[in-house]
Amino acid sequence: MASFAQQLGIEHPLIQAPMAGASTPALAAAVSEAGGLGSLGVGYIEPQAILDQAAQVRALTGRPFALNLFVLPDDFEPDMAAVARARARLDALMEREGLEVRTSLPMRWTPRFSEQFAALCETRPAVASFAFDLLTPAQMQEIKRRDIYVIGTATTAAEARAWAERGADAVCVQGVEAGGHRGGFLHAGETPLIGLFALIPLAVRAVAASGREIPVIAAGGIMDGAGMLAAEVLGAAASQLGTAFLACPESSAAEAWKRDLATAEDHRIATIRSFSGRAARGLRNRYVEAMESMADELPAYPVLNALTAPLRRAAAAAGRADLVSEWCGQAAALAHPQPAAELVARLMHEYRLARRALAH
Numbered sequence: 001m002a003s004f005a006q007q008l009g010i011e012h013p014l015i016q017a018p019m020a021g022a023s024t025p026a027l028a029a030a031v032s033e034a035g036g037l038g039s040l041g042v043g044y045i046e047p048q049a050i051l052d053q054a055a056q057v058r059a060l061t062g063r064p065f066a067l068n069l070f071v072l073p074d075d076f077e078p079d080m081a082a083v084a085r086a087r088a089r090l091d092a093l094m095e096r097e098g099l100e101v102r103t104s105l106p107m108r109w110t111p112r113f114s115e116q117f118a119a120l121c122e123t124r125p126a127v128a129s130f131a132f133d134l135l136t137p138a139q140m141q142e143i144k145r146r147d148i149y150v151i152g153t154a155t156t157a158a159e160a161r162a163w164a165e166r167g168a169d170a171v172c173v174q175g176v177e178a179g180g181h182r183g184g185f186l187h188a189g190e191t192p193l194i195g196l197f198a199l200i201p202l203a204v205r206a207v208a209a210s211g212r213e214i215p216v217i218a219a220g221g222i223m224d225g226a227g228m229l230a231a232e233v234l235g236a237a238a239s240q241l242g243t244a245f246l247a248c249p250e251s252s253a254a255e256a257w258k259r260d261l262a263t264a265e266d267h268r269i270a271t272i273r274s275f276s277g278r279a280a281r282g283l284r285n286r287y288v289e290a291m292e293s294m295a296d297e298l299p300a301y302p303v304l305n306a307l308t309a310p311l312r313r314a315a316a317a318a319g320r321a322d323l324v325s326e327w328c329g330q331a332a333a334l335a336h337p338q339p340a341a342e343l344v345a346r347l348m349h350e351y352r353l354a355r356r357a358l359a360h
């Protein structure tokens, strides 16, 4: 099998993770220009914005890049009584914290996936990655017809196998360490939290059992070249790093969020449901503690995400990072604020040094 980098015509086995709300065209383009694979998380934006952002990446680089979507149903019919209870609690919290913003009912809970998917197909990035569910066989056929390389996100061995059987070109396994939302889909009522050291070899075996020979990409807590090499030794073909790139000047994470990464203690980085209604890893801050007792009664994603979005925006504008979803992986404190091109060069330098050290 050609290496992952060879399959895509890139230099390094390194993917900058898609980060909806934090990755930018400038970040993705800088990483791709530096020889990695830059990604744009476009799960929160409307189809026209997807086309515009992809055009912005293309204006900055001719190299391959990835677009990433959350696979969701088109329509949601939430329990409106639960929505009302959540709004009352959120509004009371804003009032206590001295912020004027209040919740409101959005026109739509989230952009329609089928329309986002059509925009992605139209813009034809070299790579498309997906989280939260499998593509349907028809969607897979549609995207393959356009020669787009498909990466599916898995949080368990069974999900890795499911993506391989559905026809993905590669599977990205997301260990428990990973920042941001859990990308899994198979295990209703559970949030699998498998460590990356266990998950890589399990997923490699599960993918092989599907009869397909496709790369397994490792994500979760990888912050340096030694971590990339460790993932490779365990069987990964490439590493996908999110939090490491979050601190770059090209990321659109708020300055206070970037600052908080440096001092983030590992035990304060938790799996949180209360911002979006779906498990995601981030800093356990004042908001998380205030909402904790109600976390299980809150509406599910994307309903809660839509309700809290304006509150998070207002809190960020007021410099209240302690009320904002500060997503990050478990090793956030290892992030260095440096331009993305320098970060790619440093990671690859560390990777080569670690390789050499192992050979002795």
Ligand SMILES: Cc1cc2nc3c(=O)[nH]c(=O)nc-3n(C[C@H](O)[C@H](O)[C@H](O)COP(=O)(O)O)c2cc1C
Binding pocket: 017, 018, 019, 020, 022, 041, 042, 043, 068, 069, 130, 131, 153, 174, 177, 178, 179, 180, 181, 183, 219, 220, 221, 222, 240, 241, 242, 243, 244, 246, 327, 328, 329, 330, 331
């Ligand atoms: C701020 C942030 C936003 C993220 N958004 C997305 C996303 O839009 N789509 C996705 O598939 N993964 C998303 N992720 C998860 C990453 O793809 C990846 O699994 C994770 O960053 C790896 O762990 P690390 O952050 O410790 O490197 C996000 C992660 C972070 C930190």
